[in-house]
Amino acid sequence: MRGLVFLLLVAVASARVYDRCEWARVLKNNGMDGYWGVSLADWVCLSQWESHYNTQATNHNTDGSTDYGIFQINSRYWCYDGSFARNACGIQCSELLTDNVVTAINCAKRVVRDPNGIRAWVAWKVHCQDRDLSSYLAGCGL
Numbered sequence: 001m002r003g004l005v006f007l008l009l010v011a012v013a014s015a016r017v018y019d020r021c022e023w024a025r026v027l028k029n030n031g032m033d034g035y036w037g038v039s040l041a042d043w044v045c046l047s048q049w050e051s052h053y054n055t056q057a058t059n060h061n062t063d064g065s066t067d068y069g070i071f072q073i074n075s076r077y078w079c080y081d082g083s084f085a086r087n088a089c090g091i092q093c094s095e096l097l098t099d100n101v102v103t104a105i106n107c108a109k110r111v112v113r114d115p116n117g118i119r120a121w122v123a124w125k126v127h128c129q130d131r132d133l134s135s136y137l138a139g140c141g142l
Contacts, residue, residue, distance in 0.1 A: 015056030016099045018070070020044065021140035023053045028142060030105045036112045040142065041133035042124065043108075047071060048136065049123035055104070056097050069096030071108045072121070078107055088114075 018026065024044050027033065033040035050072035051057035059067040064083060065076035073089070073096055075081045081093035089107035096104045111120050118124050 015054070015097060017055070018053040020048070020053065020136065021142075023047060023070075024137055024140045024142055026101060027105070030102065032105065032109075035109055036117065038112055038118050039133070041136045042118060042128055044136040045128035045131075045133050046118070046121050046124045049127040050121060055099055055101060058097070066093065068093045069104045070101060071096075071104055071111075072123070073104065073107050073111065078111060 024040060027043050027047075028040055032038070032043050035043075047053055047070055050067070051070045053070060055070045057067075057069060057072060059072060061067065061074070061076075063076065065074050066081060066083070067074050068079060068081075073079055073093075075093050076084045077086050078089045079091050079093035079096060080087040089110050091103060091107060096107065112118050114120060119129075
C-alpha cells in the first residue's frame with residue numbers, strides 16, 4: 001500500500017499541462033503525424049477536448065472505469081488500475097499520469113490500431129471529426 005501511495009505522489013508531482021504548439025511538436029517528434037492515417041491536427045484536437053493537454057487529467061465514468069492522462073485512455077480496455085483486466089496496452093494506468101508522455105503516446109497508438117480507430121474517443125467524434133482542424137496547428141511552425 002505504501003508503494004502505491006508513493007507512486008501516486010510521484011505521478012502527481014511530475015504531471016504537466018502542455019501548450020498547444022509544444023504538444024503538437026511532442027506528438028510530431030514521436031511519430032504521431034499520420035500514424036495509422038490520423039493527422040497531427042486530429043491528435044492535437046483530441047487531446048485538447050479530452051484533457052486540455054493535461055497529463056494528470058482523470059475522469060470517472062458511470063460504468064466504473066476511469067479515463068487517464070492526456071489522451072484520457074480508459075481503464076476498462078487499455079490500462080490496469082485494479083478494476084478491469086483487459087489492459088491491451090500492458091501498462092498500469094498510473095503510468096499515464098506523468099510527464100513521461102511516451103507511455104501515453106504508445107498506448108494511444110495501440111488504441112488507434114483497434115477496429116474503432118480514433119473513433120474510440122468520443123471527444124474526437126464530437127469536436128474534431130469532419131471539421132477544419134487547421135487552427136490546432138496554426139502558428140506552431142510545423
